[in-house]
Every structure is written in C-alpha cells, then in structure tokens.
C-alpha cells in the first residue's frame with residue numbers, strides 16, 4: 001500500500017542547480033562554471049568563516065531557539081523592533097511557514113507565474129489552492145489581474161520583486177495601487193530576495209516604504225548578496241502578531257549555531273556587500289547588453305541574473321551550455337535564467353551563448 005499522500009506522487013521535485021564538480025568530471029574539464037542558482041561568486045564575506053569556526057566549537061549544544069542576538073542585530077540594521085522579525089532555514093522555509101501561519105486546507109494563495117518555483121510546491125504540499133496569474137507579455141507581474149484573482153478564500157498573496165526568474169520589477173506607483181486594493185485580511189508577502197541588487201530608484205524598498213502596512217510582510221535572505229546560501233538563513237519583517245505566529249510555526253532550532261554566527265558576522269560587512277553588489281550590477285548590464293544582441297527581448301533585470309525568453313529553445317540552449325562546461329537554469333518551454341558571475345565566468349558564458357544562439 002502507498003504510505004504517503006497520493007497527490008504528492010505527481011508533484012515535481014524542486015530542481016537545484018547542477019554541481020559544477022560533477023559536470024567537470026563528466027566533461028573531463030578542470031572546472032565547470034555554475035551560473036544557475038543566483039549565488040554571488042565572491043566567496044564568504046570576510047570574518048564569516050572565522051565566526052562560524054568559533055561557533056561550531058559549541059556544536060554539541062542546541063542553538064538559541066529564539067535567535068535573539070541575530071534578530072536584534074537585524075532589528076538595528078533595518079530600523080524595526082526585534083518582535084517584528086522571524087528567521088527561517090532560508091527564506092524558502094519562511095514562505096512555507098507563512099502559508100502554515102495563514103492558511104487552512106482549501107484556502108487560496110495568489111501569485112504570478114512564472115515566478116519562484118518553490119511557491120507552487122509549497123502550496124501543493126500544504127494543501128492550499130494555488131491561484132496562478134500569468135505574467136504580462138513583458139515578463140512582469142500583472143498586478144491588476146492579481147488583485148482581481150483575490151477571493152473570499154484568499155489568505156496570502158506572494159509578490160516576488162524583483163521577480164525570479166525574469167528579473168523584472170514593480171514600481172512604487174503600481175505597488176501602491178495594488179496594496180490599496182488588497183483586502184486588509186489578506187497578507188501580502190513581498191519576497192525581496194534580490195533587493196540588494198536593485199538600482200532603479202522607482203523600485204521601492206518594501207521595508208522602508210511598506211513596512212508599516214499591517215498586512216504586508218517583507219521577506220529577505222542572507223543567501224544572495226550576503227553570501228550565505230550554504231548556511232541557510234533568511235528573515236521576514238512583519239507586524240508583531242504575524243512575526244510572532246511565524247516564530248511559533250518554525251521548526252524548532254532551524255537556525256543552526258553556524259547560521260546564526262555566520263549571519264551576525266556577515267551583517268558587519270555591509271561596505272563589502274555594497275562593493276560586491278556594485279560589481280554584480282556592472283556585470284549585469286554588460287551581460288544584458290551582450291545578450292540583447294542575440295535575443296532582443298531580454299528584459300531589464302534588477303536582480304543578479306538575466307532572463308533569456310527562449311521559449312521552446314530553452315532546454316536545448318541550456319544543454320548546449322552544459323556541454324561546454326557552463327551550467328545555467330532552463331525553464332522548459334519558457335526561458336533560461338543566467339546568474340551574473342565573475343567577469344571571466346560571464347565572458348565564458350557569452351562565448352558559449354554566441355555560438356549556441
């Protein structure tokens with residue numbers, strides 16, 4: 001007999017980026033290039049490895065379950081009180097906790113599609129109904145249609161800004177109008193995993209601009225700009241009731257001592273984070289310009305990746321890149337997401353793209 005839920009049998013797995021070491025071995029290369037998971041390529045921030053090493057000397061003890069020191073440091077950095085913050089094992093876990101904190105089986109969550117691939121998986125595993133609103137022809141969110149999709153069963157709306165994987169972003173006037181239209185008993189999650197790479201002044205910082213709206217939660221991660229993808233830590237800022245409920249539903253001790261220590265050390269390196277983000281932004285525009293010569297419809301990206309709307313050619317293009325030692329992320333029938341790497345990595349990718357497209 002089947003021991004797990006029958007409806008999960010057909011659910012796709014979350015697809016992580018392929019390991020560059022495996023690909024290099026397969027191709028007989030000394031190394032492969034991974035531009036598939038939106039990581040920043042410059043290594044852990046100064047001081048992080050030392051802080052984690054020191055912390056793991058206490059690895060036989062449980063971590064601080066309340067994550068107090070880190071929540072206080074985040075509170076100071078972002079100008080809010082610590083009771084408004086919850087942390088999770090990556091912001092992807094917080095997406096799941098937010099669903100658990102707001103939805104009962106059969107409730108609805110609204111998000112645009114295509115967006116972050118974890119959203120439909122979380123909805124399906126949580127027994128809530130996904131209401132997907134197609135992106136606009138320009139690959140961005142259709143906020144008017146998203147507002148129209150809200151029903152009496154809607155508990156949560158996920159707005160990814162900038163959007164993964166298309167890199168498109170919403171402007172303040174559009175978001176103002178949308179948030180005004182959302183009923184006050186529906187929670188809006190502004191997923192700002194890529195906020196640190198935004199350079200367009202019209203794209204609002206959700207925390208600064210909407211942080212005090214009662215039904216808005218802002219989701220951030222330390223995985224991207226802060227360079228801690230492997231330690232797994234993200235956070236949200238919401239009203240105390242929302243953050244407090246999320247802290248109740250979080251798996252106990254999901255912020256390890258390494259994650260807490262690494263995050264505290266990273267937060268001391270803001271200057272270096274800014275410097276690295278500026279390098280990524282420069283390379284983003286170089287990559288975008290070069291790729292638009294091959295695919296004119298490449299949308300402007302405010303994140304640390306670029307979207308190639310290749311439609312049916314997406315998988316074939318990604319395979320051609322892999323055959324030449326560059327791992328990118330295809331979304332079948334739709335497009336390919338390419339993470340901004342170091343200048344040398346981007347050059348290598350562009351050489352492959354020029355021959356494959």
Ligand code: PMP
Pocket residue numbers: 038089090091092093116160164191193220221222223229232233234
């Ligand atoms: N939100 C978005 C939009 C993302 O792209 C990602 C990572 N791919 C996450 C959340 C989750 O990141 P993490 O769990 O590493 O914090």
